[in-house]
Amino acid sequence: MDDRPLVFLDIDDTILDFQTAEATAIRCTFTELGIPVDDQLIARYSEINRSQWELLEEGKLSRERVLVRRFELLFAELGLPHSGAAACERYEGLLCEGHWFMPGAEELLRTLSRGCRLFIVSNGAKTVQDARLRSAGIGPYFEQTFISEEVGAEKPTREFFDRCFAAIPELDLRRAVLVGDSLTSDIRGAKNAGLLSVWYNYRGRPARPDIVPDYEIRALSELPTLLRRLFPEAFIKT
Ligand SMILES: [Mg+2]
The missing domain is CATH 3.40.50.1000 (HAD superfamily/HAD-like)
Incomplete structure (x- = not known):
């Protein structure tokens, strides 16, 4: 035994360290989309992201919805026309590239x-x-x-x-x-x-x-x- x-x-x-990986990938994703990035934007994204994952933990949202919705919510708040799905795909790709x-x-x-x-x-x-x-x-x-x-x-x-x-x-x-x-x-x-x-x-x-x-x-x-x-x-x- x-x-x-x-x-x-x-x-x-x-x-x-997910926070560093996330901030790095988000900065890069938003910069590529032409969105000016500052600490406030990163913090707001993190906040929305966390709230969506909590909805998943409570069984109120599916994983697929969480991944895309966090970007959709942020873009809606900022009044930007970008696709949440496209941003999500790019972000997930970038997240794979580094580790801390x-x-x-x-x-x-x-x-x-x-x-x-x-x-x-x-x-x-x-x-x-x-x-x-x-x-x-x-x-x-x-x-x-x-x-x-x-x-x-x-x-x-x-x-x-x-x-x-x-x-x-x-x-x-x-x-x-x-x-x-x-x-x-x-x-x-x-x-x-x-x-x-x-x-x-x-x-x-x-x-x-x-x-x-x-x-x-x-x-x-x-x-x-x-x-x-x-x-x-x-x-x-x-
Ligand atoms: Mg954890």
Whole structure:
């Protein structure tokens, strides 16, 4: 029996710095469309984007609609005639081209891969996330990657996790933990799935009374120590 702990990791803003990747791709997309880009525009796009993903997490919008609608809403606000679908396609292409790590992420993966089974659980487009993992060169650290588009369900639904679990041999949920930066998709998802949860709250956001993580860390470097405490036998063997 494989008794290594199972660590389910979110990608965006947990392992890879999505905010930087997003800002870079958005700047480039808008510049190509002839739209003047400033920090305010990027911030407004991020705000709309986040609100649309939250609608997806609540089951109110499909993934395809979210991807295009975030641009449509912004263009409508700015009174611009551009196509949301075309902007989305260009943006997704650009997103695949670069990668930036969250602080300490590469070291974390090296450390954890010596004693844990690592899995990715991400809400994202399959082609984009695969390309970003390839570009970052971190695919080999993971036993399996579960991207919602391919899984056919989204975090935080129970269905998403049930489908992931069905694909994992020698699964022991008592030795499993999920780590992510989002309360609404990661921590709520862990709760729905019966997994221990670690909130990577690097932004120092206030707690929410309705979604309470089991543990909270501010830096990825705190995670190995926490896991050693949670699963002492497994780490001693490695
Ligand atoms: Mg995330």
